[in-house]
Amino acid sequence: MARLNDDAQWIILMGFLVSFSLFFLALIINQSTVVGQSTAESVIEFPxxxxxxxxxxxxxxxxxxxxxxxxxxxxxxxxxxxxxxxxxxxxxxxxxxxxxxxxxxxxxxxxxxxxxxxxxxxxx
Amino acid sequence: MVVRGFSLAERGVSEAIGFILIFSIVIAGIGLVTLYGYPMLLKQQTSANERIMEKNMIVLQNDVKSLAYKTVPYKETSLKIDGGSLTVYNSTSTPAVSRLDIRDCDPSGDEYIGAFQSGDLRYSSESAGTDISLQNGAVVMRPHAEPGSVMLAEPRWFYDAQTNTMVINLIGFNSSYTIARAGIGTVQMAMGETGYTRVDIPAGNLLCVVYTPDPTPEGQNYQVAWDNYFINSMKMTPTGTDHEYRLPTDVTNPAILVIKKYDVIIKSL
Structure with missing residues (x-):
């Protein structure tokens, strides 16, 4: 068996990093619709x-x-x-x-x- | 990682056993996803549908607000109705979703509004088991199975303490026939007739609102939602009689009661 080559471990680490950041982005996007709507409403509401x-x-x-x-x-x-x-x-x-x-x-x-x-x- | 100083050990189980181990791990992973992951995804989808519809109903409530308070003649909103259906129930449909009476608390006193029925625009979700209803300017929600309800967006009733004025907006729905829709649809609303009543109440007279929910046992009962709104938001006081609340007007001074009635015509869904 050849020597273990661990040069590409960073690819996996980057993969984790990207997937976690996507997860957090999804959470933030989920919240933004609610915020946007209520802000728009209050702008329209102000007489x-x-x-x-x-x-x-x-x-x-x-x-x-x-x-x-x-x-x-x-x-x-x-x-x-x-x-x-x-x-x-x-x-x-x-x-x-x-x-x-x-x-x-x-x-x-x-x-x-x-x-x-x-x-x-x-x-x- | 190779730890230097040690030689790489090549002794171990045979390739066949290794293959079986890896293969069984993969199969177990797939099994877990289908058993637990997939139903969870479906549940997520159901609750997402419900949440989207909650937002949609609030958008429709804003349309109704524009029609009623901003004298916009016509409004149109496209929306996607998933996991259930949206239905218009006329203000004349039976059983009525609710009935409102506004009168003097004294039973022999004047009645200002008798048996107002709002009708409603109702989303009934089969998958989530809830009803979301736009009625009388408010968005309310109730589960099918258990009692109780909650108000998602309040109607615009208000009491102005400085002038001792109570303003009550009553919004009824009208359509030439019962319309229901599932999937993508456009809600077209137009303003119908409006009514305006202003009553000067002499000092010492108490004003009461009577809210009567749908009386049928399996009916649309939003009593809890309205009860909370009347007592907590509008600071009304329950009189002790069932479904009767006293308006927060100052009795020691003459009060003004303004009742505005709007008729919203739903042209199509």
């Missing part, structure tokens, strides 16, 4: 434009009048719950620092069951 729209409407209204018009107030609230399914509420105060320094202060509350958003806004 950025709804919040912007509502906050914009309220601020515009506040700048013009300085006080809540009852009709507009209820319109904003009813539209947001009917169209966007979000509960919206806001308060508006006119405050006087000096005799001539008047500014509006508003607290905006938004909740659509997934995202709750509060804004504390002061006019210039």
């Amino acid at each position: 950025k434009n709804d919040i912007r729209d509502i906050s914009h409407v309220i601020k515009e209204h506040a700048e013009k009048n300085g006080k809540i018009d009852d009709r507009v107030y209820h319109d904003i609230i009813n539209l947001s719950i009917q169209r966007e399914g979000a509960v919206v509420n806001y308060t508006l105060n006119t405050q006087y620092y000096q005799r001539l320094d008047v500014f509006n202060h508003s607290l905006i509350h938004y909740n659509n069951g997934v995202t709750t958003y509060s804004e504390n806004w002061t006019s210039e």
